[in-house]
Amino acid sequence: MKALIFAAGLGERMRPLTDTTPKPLLEAGGKPLIVWHLEKLAALGVRDVVVNTSWRADRFEPALGDGSRWGLRLHFAYEGATPLETGGGMLHALPLLGDTHGSNEAFLLVNGDVWTDFDFARLPREPAGLAHLVMVDRPGHATHGDFALAPDGHVRNEGENVPDNSLLTYAGIGIYRPQILDGWQSVIGDCNHVDGKPKFPLAPILRARMAEGRITGEHHRGQWTDVGTPQRLAELDARLSGE
Secondary structure, three states: OEEEEEOOOOOHHHOOOOOOOOHHHOEEOOEEHHHHHHHHHHHHOOOEEEEEEOOOHHHHHHHHOOOHHHOOEEEEEEOOOOOOHHHHHHHHHHHHHOOOOOOOOOEEEEEOOEEEOOOHHHOOOOOOOOEEEEEEOOOOOOOOOOEEEOOOOEEEEOEOOEOHHHOEEEEEEEEEOHHHHOOHHHHHOOOEEEOOEEEOOOHHHHHHHHHOOOEEEEEEOOOEEEOOOHHHHHHHHHHHOOO
């Protein structure tokens, strides 16, 4: 299994910390956020990890090297000076995630700016449908949740027969099949292009596949932090450092 770490965001809410350092390289508990993921991926047996980059992309390789210190092979997918968003970023990374059998193997995806005690080994190696998502309780700073988890394990979009108070937050962790992006243009329609590369969000694709019953998920009730502000980073650092 290969893995993709989303690390291309601008980190605008984290400034001035991200003026010189991309958010996944900010430290909590004595090591960069992304290193927490790399250690867990290595323990799981993943060997190839694609890291998509944009803002301060030049900082990643000096900080992480080639991944050999964790027994990994890191592949940096530079999107350009403008991030391609989650959908465009995944599409851009697919050639590096492919296998010798035509890019059919599922891959693990994790956002580079989250921290969690979720055990990656709990994830299925092959999702029942096109993706299997990890969901968490809606954090206090979120105005509303993302999706609902049905008793049969399928993930449903907010809307009809899904009350707002039952919505969970997508944790930025999941197992995806490359085929989830098949026909993405029919869902997204016209989109912006940056240097010829499409830029679009992944959420509309997920919602469309949910409507087809092809997205499953699970509810993680342990620790999870979306490190989106300096305050949340400081709070996480204090907790991990035992202060």
